[in-house]
Every structure is written in structure tokens, then in C-alpha cells.
Amino acid sequence: MPFVSIRMAGSATKEQKAGLVADVTASLVARLGKNPAAVQIVIEEVNTENYGAGGQLIADRDAPKPQEDAHAESSR
Amino acid sequence: MPFVSIRMAGSATKEQKAGLVADVTASLVARLGKNPAAVQIVIEEVNTENYGAGGQLIADRDAPKPQEDAHAESSR
Amino acid sequence: MPFVSIRMAGSATKEQKAGLVADVTASLVARLGKNPAAVQIVIEEVNTENYGAGGQLIADRDAPKPQEDAHAESSR
Amino acid sequence: MPFVSIRMAGSATKEQKAGLVADVTASLVARLGKNPAAVQIVIEEVNTENYGAGGQLIADRDAPKPQEDAHAESSR
Amino acid sequence: MPFVSIRMAGSATKEQKAGLVADVTASLVARLGKNPAAVQIVIEEVNTENYGAGGQLIADRDAPKPQEDAHAESSR
Amino acid sequence: MPFVSIRMAGSATKEQKAGLVADVTASLVARLGKNPAAVQIVIEEVNTENYGAGGQLIADRDAPKPQEDAHAESSR
Structure with missing residues (x-):
């Protein structure tokens, strides 16, 4: 009778989802x-x-931060 | 104050959803x-x-399994 | 295959819950x-x-508010 | 360790969602x-x-009900 | 980042729950x-x-139904 | 219309819960x-x-592991 809900960020393939369910x-x-x-x-x-x-x-x-990263890089 | 969440596999028409809510x-x-x-x-x-x-x-x-079904059919 | 979750404030009798499920x-x-x-x-x-x-x-x-209730009481 | 789920009717901008999360x-x-x-x-x-x-x-x-509203209007 | 919710009827031991989580x-x-x-x-x-x-x-x-069970018993 | 569910490990005081809701x-x-x-x-x-x-x-x-910790301690 259990009910399981799995929430994840991003997507998965059908094979991955079938594997999880199994x-x-x-x-x-x-x-x-x-x-x-x-x-x-x-x-x-x-x-x-x-x-x-x-x-x-x-x-x-997860987004690249080009501007800030450039600065950070140069100042390291 | 109740909150109800209904999860179902597949889709429903707007009329079906309105009926459920009612x-x-x-x-x-x-x-x-x-x-x-x-x-x-x-x-x-x-x-x-x-x-x-x-x-x-x-x-x-629910997917049709032509290959296997064919075998199953012939072996019945 | 549907799964339904019902959240409510407070409690219900077994009969009420059986009725809801039905x-x-x-x-x-x-x-x-x-x-x-x-x-x-x-x-x-x-x-x-x-x-x-x-x-x-x-x-x-929903709690009684003593101050106001006192007034309400005295004015009854 | 908390997990928070927010369900809302309709959509929100990315800025609104980032604000909520913050x-x-x-x-x-x-x-x-x-x-x-x-x-x-x-x-x-x-x-x-x-x-x-x-x-x-x-x-x-939230849908406009032109037909009925028109009637209602005229009958007021 | 996944969040998993498992709802089951009845209870489980701590060992069972630890096993599920693992x-x-x-x-x-x-x-x-x-x-x-x-x-x-x-x-x-x-x-x-x-x-x-x-x-x-x-x-x-899952409850025993005395009346019916008695009948069932006697007719077995 | 939003509905929010907050799940946390452990308990909170009524004041903490009232603060969260606000x-x-x-x-x-x-x-x-x-x-x-x-x-x-x-x-x-x-x-x-x-x-x-x-x-x-x-x-x-979060449980203390006296046995193992003692060993770990002595072997450090």
C-alpha cells in the first residue's frame, strides 16, 4: 500500500526512472x-x-557567472 | 481548511477535473x-x-509488446 | 492508480473518514x-x-482572546 | 533539513520564485x-x-461569463 | 537534491526505516x-x-467481521 | 490560493510555528x-x-556512538 513521491531537480531518462521504480x-x-x-x-x-x-x-x-568569475579569477 | 492533492496517471478533460473538484x-x-x-x-x-x-x-x-506477445500468442 | 492526500485541520471520526474515502x-x-x-x-x-x-x-x-472575551462576558 | 513545497495557481517569474526561496x-x-x-x-x-x-x-x-453577465446586467 | 516522501499504512521498526533510507x-x-x-x-x-x-x-x-466470519467458519 | 507544506526533522515551539506562518x-x-x-x-x-x-x-x-568514539579517540 505504500505511496512514494520522488521530487528531483532536472530530468531523468525513461530508463533511469524505470530503474528507480524497480x-x-x-x-x-x-x-x-x-x-x-x-x-x-x-x-x-x-x-x-x-x-x-x-x-x-x-x-x-548552477548558472555560469562570467562577469564575476572573471573578476574573481583575476584577483586570485 | 482542507487541502486535497490528487495525483493520477494520464490526463483528464477539464469537465472531468471540474466534476472531481465539485x-x-x-x-x-x-x-x-x-x-x-x-x-x-x-x-x-x-x-x-x-x-x-x-x-x-x-x-x-501498458505498452504493446509485439515481439513477446506474438510468442506468447503462438505458444498458447 | 490515483493517489489522494487530504490534509485537514483538526480531527475526524472513523465514520467521517470512511465516508470521505468512499x-x-x-x-x-x-x-x-x-x-x-x-x-x-x-x-x-x-x-x-x-x-x-x-x-x-x-x-x-480560534483561541478565545481573554481581554475581548472579558468585555464580551461583561456585556452579555 | 526542512523540505518545503509551495503549490500556487498560475505562474510566477523567475525573480518572484528566487525571492520566495530567499x-x-x-x-x-x-x-x-x-x-x-x-x-x-x-x-x-x-x-x-x-x-x-x-x-x-x-x-x-475567473473566466468571463459574457452571456450570463449581459443578462444579469440587463436585469439589474 | 532529491526529496522522497514514503507513506505507508501501519508502522515499521527503526531498522526497517534505516534500511529503506539506505x-x-x-x-x-x-x-x-x-x-x-x-x-x-x-x-x-x-x-x-x-x-x-x-x-x-x-x-x-483488515478488521475481523465476526458475523460473516462465523458463517464462513461454520460453512468451511 | 497557495498551499505550503513544510516538513522538518524534530519539533518546534508554537511561537516558532506562528512565526514561520507569518x-x-x-x-x-x-x-x-x-x-x-x-x-x-x-x-x-x-x-x-x-x-x-x-x-x-x-x-x-545524531546519536552518540560511545563505543566507536572511544576507540577512535584512543587510536588517534
């Missing part, structure tokens, strides 16, 4: 004796503009 | 005396590539 | 043709100290 | 002493056809 | 190359009175 | 022009035995 279901069966037919899993691939971590959007955190 | 709100009012104005409902139509059940993606489970 | 499942079957056996519903009864609405905790919003 | 993270740090690096926030911009409030879809609630 | 994190690392330090997982052990499946509460579904 | 609501009003009356927020205080991070339960991560 692994998580197997763990619920092995660890908790759950019926695999009753396990439901939803994978949400969240745009990096909609996922924040450490106080900023991942889209901003 | 029904679920009516149930919360009738069963629990909730104020209908305060009921919020979000419906997530999840791609079948992102929804797993029984250990595999619904997209894979 | 209603919501019936709506998913009638409106969307879902298989009732695959519908999973979780009801979370949230403490009013953990549910905010309109910028304040429901526990605070 | 504010919510700052509140968790200031109010609860949480480590900002561990705060994760997901913002879901929900289509108004998928968000119900007061028993109807927001898309329907 | 397995799911390992899968996210192996399948998607995620940083294990950034994986957050919440396990919700839901009372069977608050979990519905197949249109009824699991607490009711 | 802050998050204010941010949604200031950044996005949302109606404060329509903002709903649920705070879930998750037992550290039910919250995993970095591949293990927070309850285990």
Missing part, C-alpha cells in the same frame, strides 16, 4: 514485506527554476 | 461540515513515464 | 473510469497548532 | 536555527484548470 | 548520479484508520 | 500579490527516526 519497489518488498502490486511511485522532474536549495534557485546556483 | 468539495462539506470556500484541491496529471505501479512504469506496463 | 473513490470511478481497487487515499488530521491560514495558526485564530 | 529559507534560519544549506524548496506552478477552490476550478471561477 | 538513497546515487548528502527522505507511518484503499479504510478492510 | 504568508503577499486569507500552510514535525538524510536516519546520525 529499486524502490524491491526495497519496500524486501524490507517491509509489502505487496509489490500495491506500491505506487510518482517521479516529479522539477525545473531547476522551481527548485531552491541553500537559499537560491538551483538554476541560479 | 464532488470532493461536496463530500468534505457533507461529511465533515467544512466551509466549501476554504477547500483547495490540486489535480496532478502525471505522465505515465513518471508513474510506477507494481514495480514498473505504467508507460512500460 | 465518496472520493466513487467520484474517481464515476468521473474518470478509474479502477476502485487502485485508488489510495491518505487522510492527515493536522493539529491546529500546525495549520496556518490567513497568516496565523488556526489554534491562535 | 524569504522562506531566511525564515527557517531565523525562526528555527536551521542550516540554510539543508533547506530544499519546490515551487509548483499549477495550471488554473488543475486547481480547485470553493468547489470549482479556478479557470472557471 | 536503499532509496543508494538507488538515487547509482541510477541518477545524485549526491547522497543531498538526498532527504521522510517516512510517514499512517494509521490504518487514515489510509483508504479500494474504497474503504484499511482498518475496516 | 513570514511565509507575508512573502507570498509581497512577492506574488497573493491574498493572505487564501494562504494555507501545514507544518509537519517529523520524528528523527522517520527522516533520512545522507543515506541514514537523522536519529542515527
Whole structure:
């Protein structure tokens, strides 16, 4: 009966998602004796503009900052 | 004050979603005396590539398997 | 395959929860043709100290306010 | 370690989302002493056809009703 | 950066929960190359009175039905 | 119309929760022009035995490990 929701920043291939579903279901069966037919899993691939971590959007955190980096580089 | 989240594999028409919202709100009012104005409902139509059940993606489970089916058919 | 999460402030009786589950499942079957056996519903009864609405905790919003109540009392 | 999910009807600009992430993270740090690096926030911009409030879809609630309004107007 | 929520009917031991967390994190690392330090997982052990499946509460579904069981017993 | 869910490991005081609700609501009003009356927020205080991070339960991560530490200490 378990329901699992997985939210991740960015996208995944269909193979990756199928692998995750297989692994998580197997763990619920092995660890908790759950019926695999009753396990439901939803994978949400969240745009990096909609996922924040450490106080900023991942889209901003991972973006190249040419101007500032150039300065930082030259001043090191 | 209730908040309801509905996740389903595949999509629904606007009429189906409006019907769901009407029904679920009516149930919360009738069963629990909730104020209908305060009921919020979000419906997530999840791609079948992102929804797993029984250990595999619904997209894979529902996909036609011509090769294997042909074999299965002939061996029946 | 739908998964439904219902969060509400305060508690409900077992009968109320059974009624909600019956209603919501019936709506998913009638409106969307879902298989009732695959519908999973979780009801979370949230403490009013953990549910905010309109910028304040429901526990605070619904609490008697001694000052004003005293006035109300005396003027009754 | 907190995880925050924000669901809203309609969309937001990247600046609005960055502002939300900054504010919510700052509140968790200031109010609860949480480590900002561990705060994760997901913002879901929900289509108004998928968000119900007061028993109807927001898309329907906010839609202009020319026919009916015209009648209502003339009959006032 | 993934956030995983696992909702299950009934309870689990601490060892079972630790095993689930280890397995799911390992899968996210192996399948998607995620940083294990950034994986957050919440396990919700839901009372069977608050979990519905197949249109009824699991607490009711799993409960012994004395009347019917007596009949069933006697007719076996 | 926004709905916000905040999950954190461990507990918080009522004052901390009231502060969070006030802050998050204010941010949604200031950044996005949302109606404060329509903002709903649920705070879930998750037992550290039910919250995993970095591949293990927070309850285990934060637990003192006297035996091993003693060894580690003496061997340093």
C-alpha cells in the first residue's frame, strides 16, 4: 500500500526512472514485506527554476557567472 | 481548511477535473461540515513515464509488446 | 492508480473518514473510469497548532482572546 | 533539513520564485536555527484548470461569463 | 537534491526505516548520479484508520467481521 | 490560493510555528500579490527516526556512538 513521491531537480531518462521504480519497489518488498502490486511511485522532474536549495534557485546556483568569475579569477 | 492533492496517471478533460473538484468539495462539506470556500484541491496529471505501479512504469506496463506477445500468442 | 492526500485541520471520526474515502473513490470511478481497487487515499488530521491560514495558526485564530472575551462576558 | 513545497495557481517569474526561496529559507534560519544549506524548496506552478477552490476550478471561477453577465446586467 | 516522501499504512521498526533510507538513497546515487548528502527522505507511518484503499479504510478492510466470519467458519 | 507544506526533522515551539506562518504568508503577499486569507500552510514535525538524510536516519546520525568514539579517540 505504500505511496512514494520522488521530487528531483532536472530530468531523468525513461530508463533511469524505470530503474528507480524497480529499486524502490524491491526495497519496500524486501524490507517491509509489502505487496509489490500495491506500491505506487510518482517521479516529479522539477525545473531547476522551481527548485531552491541553500537559499537560491538551483538554476541560479548552477548558472555560469562570467562577469564575476572573471573578476574573481583575476584577483586570485 | 482542507487541502486535497490528487495525483493520477494520464490526463483528464477539464469537465472531468471540474466534476472531481465539485464532488470532493461536496463530500468534505457533507461529511465533515467544512466551509466549501476554504477547500483547495490540486489535480496532478502525471505522465505515465513518471508513474510506477507494481514495480514498473505504467508507460512500460501498458505498452504493446509485439515481439513477446506474438510468442506468447503462438505458444498458447 | 490515483493517489489522494487530504490534509485537514483538526480531527475526524472513523465514520467521517470512511465516508470521505468512499465518496472520493466513487467520484474517481464515476468521473474518470478509474479502477476502485487502485485508488489510495491518505487522510492527515493536522493539529491546529500546525495549520496556518490567513497568516496565523488556526489554534491562535480560534483561541478565545481573554481581554475581548472579558468585555464580551461583561456585556452579555 | 526542512523540505518545503509551495503549490500556487498560475505562474510566477523567475525573480518572484528566487525571492520566495530567499524569504522562506531566511525564515527557517531565523525562526528555527536551521542550516540554510539543508533547506530544499519546490515551487509548483499549477495550471488554473488543475486547481480547485470553493468547489470549482479556478479557470472557471475567473473566466468571463459574457452571456450570463449581459443578462444579469440587463436585469439589474 | 532529491526529496522522497514514503507513506505507508501501519508502522515499521527503526531498522526497517534505516534500511529503506539506505536503499532509496543508494538507488538515487547509482541510477541518477545524485549526491547522497543531498538526498532527504521522510517516512510517514499512517494509521490504518487514515489510509483508504479500494474504497474503504484499511482498518475496516483488515478488521475481523465476526458475523460473516462465523458463517464462513461454520460453512468451511 | 497557495498551499505550503513544510516538513522538518524534530519539533518546534508554537511561537516558532506562528512565526514561520507569518513570514511565509507575508512573502507570498509581497512577492506574488497573493491574498493572505487564501494562504494555507501545514507544518509537519517529523520524528528523527522517520527522516533520512545522507543515506541514514537523522536519529542515527545524531546519536552518540560511545563505543566507536572511544576507540577512535584512543587510536588517534
